[in-house]
Amino acid sequence: MRTHIQFLRGQNKVSLSDFHPTMTVLEYLRSIERSKGTKEGCAEGDCGACTIAIGRVKNGHLVYQPINACIHFVGMLDGCQLLTVEDLHVDGHFHAVQQAMIEHHGSQCGFCTPGIVMALFTMFHAGSKPVTKSEIRDWLAGNLCRCTGYRPIVDAAFEVMQNPANDHFSKHATETVHLLDELNDRMDVFVGDDEHYFASPGDLTCLTDMYKDNPDALLVNGATDIGLWVTKQLRSLPALIHLGRVLELTKIELDTGSVTLGAAVTYADSEKIMAGLDCDLAALWKRIGAKQVRACGTVGGNIANGSPIGDTPPVLIALGAEITLRHGATSRTIPLDEYFIAYGKQDRKPGELLVSIKIPRPQENQHFRCFKITKRFDQDISAVMAGFLIDVSDGVITKARIAFGGMAATPTRAHQTEIALVGARLDAPDSWNAALEKLEQDFTPLSDMRASAEYRSEIAKNLLLKTLIELAGNDQVQTRLTGKRVVGHAAS
Ligand SMILES: Cc1cc2nc3c(=O)[nH]c(=O)nc-3n(C[C@H](O)[C@H](O)[C@H](O)COP(=O)(O)OP(=O)(O)OC[C@H]3O[C@@H](n4cnc5c(N)ncnc54)[C@H](O)[C@@H]3O)c2cc1C
Ligand code: FES
Ligand code: FES
Known part of the structure; x- marks a missing residue:
């Protein structure tokens, strides 16, 4: 058992044995280390002013991810490399990302700039090059700038992202991997x-x-x-x-019929696998928080928190997911929809935790759709979230699993609608009406700051209608912002 945490600050090892359990990384940086480059804006993960880079070894490679220091506890740094804007200025030279921001006039008051630079630093070190402006916008969706405007920032990023990462940090990557491997001793x-x-x-x-x-x-x-x-x-x-250091919880298991996510698998680490299940899931994953949130947030946390407006439960319920819970050495597996009992009440006893989520792959005759309805496109919580899994045989619906978030006190199936859909013909829109009417009986939504009850009821019906129109293959109706759903692409 270790009684301290250990991490790399740049290339130097730091040990901390005396801190409050909820001390944030931002508090550590600004109040203890006195590194004031990292800023506090919203203190709730929305603005990105506090973005830092965290380096970890994944499959033998050094990977940098952007993190919101304001909501990340310092204890969670164990075994990681922590980089802030102070680390980028090496041997009297700005980093290529900083230099591009200067040349493109990407900063005015400068309050957002350290966060933007750190987010771009992680992009500089990620994936294949060159990148598109749309990829840059997606990467920066969690960074707000209130005075410069995004055009010069995106231009700076576009220029610097065209070439493979070649900087002080890539040159020292082997040494960093070695140092991080030494820190990751697996001790409690x-x-x-x-x-x-x-x-x-x-x-x-x-x-x-x-x-x-x-x-x-x-x-x-x-x-x-x-x-x-x-x-x-x-x-x-x-x-x-x-939970983040428990290897068993960070694993993804694939077999022909299902995908099983450990409860500590992050959105970022499950993105490709989920995109492989369906293009609507690819689109949804891109709209959960922003890069910083997806680097840390987990599907396990989204389920366990029991929120009626979490994005993944309705989708996973529609897909027929099961969860495994464990209390000491005793495990049990239940359908996900049975986990949510009432508002703030889940089927989890004291001392029991969620360990994995098993998601069946849609079969050939099954059609999956999911839709997230929000006021803003990026980084917004759902007013309504819908998941549909419809079995079709010879143009007739033989079975339906439909679940909604934001329509009741828990993520809930639309049982009456599901029954009413059985027997409906895709080529006979009149046969859909009974199911559309039943949706009103399945839910009595509330009005709140995200949407009125009337809006929620109307949009839920429209989402079912949209699903049926797409399944019927009616090309005359545009159902997506981009025209139509293209399998294999991130739909929107
Ligand atoms: C800026 C921002 C944007 C966001 N955007 C979205 C969004 O678009 N969609 C969305 O759905 N959510 C969003 N969220 C909410 C949040 O990111 C998600 O709910 C996320 O999935 C929570 O996961 P986590 O691992 O961070 O959970 P944590 O914060 O670590 O934990 C959440 C709860 O779950 C419990 N818990 C966690 N894991 C387990 C386990 N294995 N067993 C038992 N209990 C457990 C914890 O004790 C706690 O009660 C956003 C949050 C922020 C800050
Ligand atoms: S201060 Fe706004 S995201 Fe951290
Ligand atoms: S430069 Fe002022 S907020 Fe971005």
């Missing part, structure tokens, strides 16, 4: 005392035993929900157990 970590602690178990048995014995502790996955409980609700969270 416990920092604090009986009342206040940040624990980070190194394997599943230690995690499940620890949580069973300490059911009042709070499990922390990516902290993209929990971080805000600290910064916005000012809640005191004295005992945290972090």
Whole structure:
């Protein structure tokens, strides 16, 4: 057992053995280390002013991801490399990303600039080159700039992203991988005392035993929900157990009939696999938070938090997903829709945790669709989220699984609508009416700041209609912003 966390700050090893469990990385940087380059804007993961880069070894390679330091707990840095804007100025020279921002006049007041530079630094180190302006906009969806305007920033990024990454950090990548491998000793970590602690178990048995014995502790996955409980609700969270170092929970298992995500798999790490299941899932994954949120946030956290407006539960319920929960050494598996009992109440007993999510692959006769309805396209929480899985044989609907978020106190199936759809013919729109009417009986939505009850009811019906029009293959109706759904592409 280690009683300190250890991480790389640039190339130097840092050990911390005395910090409050909910100290954020931003607080550590600005108040302890006194590195003030990283800014605080919203303190809730929305604006990107606090973006830093976290380096990790994945499949033997050094990977940099952008992270919101304002909602990331310092204990979660164990085994990572932490880079901030201060690290980019090497041997008296600006980084190529910084130089491009200067040359394209990408900064005015400069408050957003360190965050934008760090987000672009991670893009500079990611994937294949050259990149398109649309990819740059997607990468920067979590970074707001209020005075420069995005055109010069995107122009700067476009210029610098055309060439493969060749900088101080790529030159030292082998050394960094070696240093990070040394830090990742898989030991259980416990920092604090009986009342206040940040624990980070190194394997599943230690995690499940620890949580069973300490059911009042709070499990922390990516902290993209929990971080805000600290910064916005000012809640005191004295005992945290972090899941991110448990290898068993970060695995993705693939077989011919299903995909199984460990409960600590992030949106970023599951993006390609989910895109392979369906192009609507590719589009949805791109619209969950922004890069910074997707680098940390997990499907496990999205389910476990029990929110009625989480994006993934309706979709996974429609697909027929099952979840496995574990209490000590005892596991059980249940259909995901049975997990959500009532608002704020889930089928999870004290000391029990979610370990995996098994998602069946849609079969040949099954048609999947999902739609996210928000006020803003990027980085917004759903007003309504819908998932459809429709079985069709010879043009007749033989079975339907339909689930909605934002329509009730929990993510919920539209049972009456599902029954009414059976027997409907895709080439006879009149036969759809019964099901469209039943949607009103399945749900009594609320009005809130995201949408009125009437809007929610209307949009839910329209989403079902849109699905049926697409399944019927009616090319006369444009159902997508981009024209039509193209299988193999990220639909929108
Ligand atoms: C800027 C921003 C944008 C966002 N955009 C979206 C969005 O577009 N769509 C959306 O759905 N959500 C969004 N969210 C919310 C959040 O990112 C998601 O709900 C995310 O999936 C939470 O996962 P996490 O790993 O960060 O969970 P955490 O914050 O670590 O945990 C959330 C809850 O789940 C519990 N928990 C976590 N893992 C387990 C487990 N294995 N077993 C039992 N309990 C567990 C925790 O104890 C806690 O109660 C956004 C958040 C932010 C800050
Ligand atoms: S301060 Fe706004 S995202 Fe962190
Ligand atoms: S330069 Fe002022 S907010 Fe972006």
